[in-house]
Amino acid sequence: MPSWIAVSLKTLLAIAILFLLTRLLGKRQVTQLSPFEYITGITIGSVAATIPLETDGTWHLGIVSLVVWSAVAIGIGFMQLKSKKAREWVDGKPTVLIKNGKVLDDNLKKERLTIDELMSQLRNKNIFNVADVEFAVIEHNGMINALVKNEYQPLTPKKVGLKVENGEEPHLVVEDGSILDEELARRGLNRGWLQTELEKQGVALENVFLAQVDSDGQLYLDLYDDQIQIQPPQEKAKLLATLKKCEADLEMFGLSTKDKRAKKVYEQCSNQLQRVIDEIKPQLIS
Template structure:
């Protein structure tokens, strides 16, 4: 067999082996790496390259080494899942860098982080002053997480006492001008519904770069032509307005009638509708 063909086949075999091992080890191998995962990644990559280029007869031993490294890494990950002590020993623990707005210089030296690097990392968490940071910790992965002081935390509806409706994962139903049937079926819709919604806003599916449906079955589209403005969905606003109109009509009927029994009935209906409106307002208001 010619050398170029043999190297080609070995390289393809190494790629397949490397892919299978990485697939077995899971997504942690391609995310933030621990000490051991860092060593494993470098070694497995080097072994794969060596196996594809080694011209000796026993090149297949490189695949054996790949398998051993993969098995050891898998065993280490399994041990980390089962044992807190093993996680602390292999990955080490998080290191506190800032506490109550004060930088812990000894911990910075321990992790070999300069002041500039610390400031860069907290700026990445939208903290531009050390005094605004209540707590900052360096995780075993090397990432720095920051807890801002209470007065610097962003406001949320909960802080303001506002109740909001639940939000579920939006489904992408159009991508690159093509309808995605599986996401549509996931939310109990079909192509007929989607085509009707597209007709309402006056666009065709071929002109849609991306289309998503939220948990309230409202369609949001992004067109290839960014100059075309698409009206925002108004399903929730329209429904809320219709309920408010019903409330006003019932109040009007109650004022217009001379029948005391009918008046009481309308007043009771208004109270029940107001209770319903109070419940659905968080769901129908953005």
């Protein structure tokens, strides 16, 4: 057999075995790998690369090496799933680097981190002031996670006492100019609704690259021609303005009437409508 054919066949075999072994080892991003997993990946790749080039009849030993490495990695992974001590022994423990805005110098030296490296990772998380950090820890994969103090955290509906409904996943209803009827049906919509929405924005279906319906029933469009600017729908803003006008009218009627009974009714209706506006306003301004 010619050498180039032998090398080609062994290369294809190595690729197949490597593909199978990587599927068995599981899915991890590079940034999520532990030191042992990182070394295992490099070693398996290096051994697989040498298999096709072995010409002395011992190339099959490389496959044995691959299987052994993978078996050891799978076994250690199984131990980690079953035992917390095994996880700590293989991956190590997370180390606290900042506590209550104070950098723990000894832990920083233990992890062989400089203050510049620490600040760099904090800036990647949009944290520029160490004093703003309540707690920061370096994980076993070298990533630094930080929790800022409560006064510096973003404002959420829960913090201001607002209740919002859970949103549904967006549905892609047009892809490359073709309507996805199944996705429309999942959202409880049809082609007639889609055509009406496209006509509102003055867009033809053949010009739509993709269209997506969000949890509020709003249609997002992306056209083939990026120079065309689409005005966002204003239905929510119009509804909020109408509700505010109605509430203002009720309040004005209450102030202008001299009938005490009618004044009381207007005031009650105005207050009820104001509560409705406060409740749905987060959805209407999103």
